[in-house]
Amino acid sequence: MGPSGLLVALALHLAVCSRPHRDYCVLGAGPAGLQMAAFLHRAGRDYEVFERESAPGSFFTRYPRHRKLISINKRHTGKANAEFNLRHDWNSLLSDDPHLLFRHYSQAYFPDASDMVRYLGDFARRLGLHVLYNTNITHVTLDKDPQAWNGHYFILTDQKGQVYQCSVLLVATGLAVPKLVDFPGSEYVEGYESVSVDPEDFVGQNVLILGHGNSAFETAENILGVTNFVHMLSRSRVRLSWATHYVGDVRAINNGLLDTYQLKSLDGLLESDLEYLALVKDSKGKFHVTLKFLLENNSSQSADSIPLPEDDNDNFAMRVAYDRVIRCLGWTFDFSIFDQSLRLSSGTEFSKKYPLIKASYESKGSRGLFILGTASHSVDYRKSAGGFIHGFRYTVRAVHRLLEHRHHGIPWPSTEYPITQLTSSIIRRVNEASGLYQMFSVLADIILLKEHQLLPHFPSSWNTLAPSMLSG
The missing domain is CATH 3.50.50.60 (FAD/NAD(P)-binding domain)
Structure with missing residues (x-):
């Protein structure tokens, strides 16, 4: 070298x-x-x-x-x-x-x-x-x-x-x-991470929000009082946390649009797979929603000449033009x-x-x-x-x-009790333990009974690393 x-x-x-x-x-x-x-x-x-x-x-x-x-x-x-x-x-x-x-x-x-x-x-x-x-x-x-x-x-x-x-x-x-959308016209879509949070910027507008989660409903809640209407579009139905028992679903504090939707006050919830859609901007700067295949089969690709869907995917409410389209699809x-x-x-x-x-x-x-x-x-x-x-x-x-x-080489934390305290110890853990309460089905305690000493052994909140060892 x-x-x-x-x-x-x-x-x-x-x-x-x-x-x-x-x-x-x-x-x-x-x-x-x-x-x-x-x-x-x-x-x-x-x-x-x-x-x-x-x-x-x-x-x-x-x-x-x-x-x-x-x-x-x-x-x-x-x-x-x-x-x-x-x-x-x-x-x-x-x-x-x-x-x-x-x-x-x-x-x-x-x-x-x-x-x-x-x-x-x-x-x-x-x-x-x-x-x-x-x-x-x-x-x-x-x-x-x-x-x-x-x-x-x-x-x-x-x-x-x-x-x-x-x-x-x-x-x-x-x-x-941010999770993005990829369909013709998606460049016109504003993101949750950057769209204005000032309601005054939405006064008298027609707004389409892509998504049915908490960020979408949070965004809608902020502008409900000033818009003409808000439509929310996603491929899945709205999941409410009080019904599903899952904290990540839509929380009651955010779901004001459900009231206006159910009481027939212009706002709406729509369902469609986003990958089939297309967004077209007209000469006035407004946005029209159509289907991707209709856009692909139209050579001019102008908003006035592209037909709206007239089949099972048709939704009369979406024939209206939107002033803003906002993406709220999570992360x-x-x-x-x-x-x-x-x-x-x-x-x-x-x-x-x-x-x-x-x-x-x-x-x-x-x-x-x-x-x-x-x-x-x-x-x-x-x-x-x-x-x-x-x-x-x-x-x-x-x-x-x-x-x-x-x-x-530090053993998993555990506590030893006399066998006479087994029942009371289990009841206390059931009534007090916070880790097991919040991470149900994932974390668990294991009780090990020593063969000769008859002492129960309580490792604290084991993770389900070996599910066959865990009984609950």
């Missing part, structure tokens, strides 16, 4: 050796990232949180757009038991500090999003969590090494080209990429920063929204990579509360306990 080759090899060696190394790297200082950081910090682990903004909870500085959270802040239950009260506190993270309960930050039943930003900032500061702010991780890949905990290190590169290395990667970036995971070697997505429709993970929240493609928070909801989608703070604070705790056992 010549002198130049030696210099290159030396430079590469120094670059690898100079990488800041952490046992644990956490991406994102939102609720899930801070919750994991709190557990790692309390356990004295070597960790770092990477946050692209200058403060925690940046998602809540922008969303929801109309600032009212749908996570309830029930400050009074008539009970003094802190564990029981967490069943009905949907915003607090888990810590040993009684000041870090969300009820100290807002008196509103449905709090303002700015209260969540303030709470998360205090959570990080009071606990002294290690967060690198203004650090945007733009690329993540693997570096195989048989000496590493999982047979490889995770290599993270930020916006300045700084490289970091860690043994375990905990991704808590949430679902941050997907940002896969763009992850190298394909991490194998986070299979390309199927569901995995375009959520990463591919096991029941343990570990990636199916990369050992040592865990998905936390909202993006982990694929494990219990529409079945439990894992996509929301009051659910994933417990699944994050389960992942931390798994890591403590796997890498540090």
Whole structure:
């Protein structure tokens, strides 16, 4: 090897050796990232949180757009038991500090999003969590090494080209990429993330909203009093949370348009698959909805010459022209920063929204990579509360306990009782435990009876990592 080759090899060696190394790297200082950081910090682990903004909870500085959270802040239950009260506190993270309960930050039943930003900032500061702010991780890949905990290190590169290395990667970036529509004329559609929130901008207008979820109804609620009418269009029927018992469905606080629709006051709910539609802009700047195949079969493609549908897909209400069309279709995971070697997505429709993970929240493609928070909801989608703070604070705790056992030999927390207290202990857990209450069908307790000592053994809130071992 010549002198130049030696210099290159030396430079590469120094670059690898100079990488800041952490046992644990956490991406994102939102609720899930801070919750994991709190557990790692309390356990004295070597960790770092990477946050692209200058403060925690940046998602809540922008969303929801109309600032009212749908996570309830029930400050009074008539009970003094802190564990029981967490069943009905949907915003607090888990810590040993009684000041870090969300009820100290807002008196509103449905709090303002700015209260969540303030709470998360205090959570990080009071606990002294290690967060690198203004650090945007733009690329993540693997570096195989048989000496590493999982047979490889995770290599993270930020916006300045700084490289970091860690043994375990905990991704808590949430679902941050707006779900887009792709049909002719979709360039005319405004996004929930950028459309005006000032009702005065909608006075006397006809508005079409794409979507039947909370963001769509929240947007409609904001402009109902000033528009001519609002139509809401989606391929699926409206699901109401009080009927489905799923917190992610439309909440009563947002569903004012259902009143005006059912009372025949011009507003409407429409159903059609968006991929079959097309949007055409006329000479007056108004938008007309038709079907894609009708647009494709018309050479002029002007609004006046393209026929409206006249078959089973016809909806007379949609023959009217709209002044605005707004997309409120939810969010997907940002896969763009992850190298394909991490194998986070299979390309199927569901995995375009959520990463591919096991029941343990570990990636199916990369050992040592865990998905936390909202993006982990694929494990219990529409079945439990894992996509929301009051659910994933417990699944994050389960992942931390798994890591403590796997890498540090710390057994899963448990309590031993005399056999005479078995029944009373079970009844107390049933009546008080918050993790099992919120993450039903996902978390469970296991009771182990010692053969000779007749002592029941209660591991606390095991995650369903081995379903055959769990009976409920």
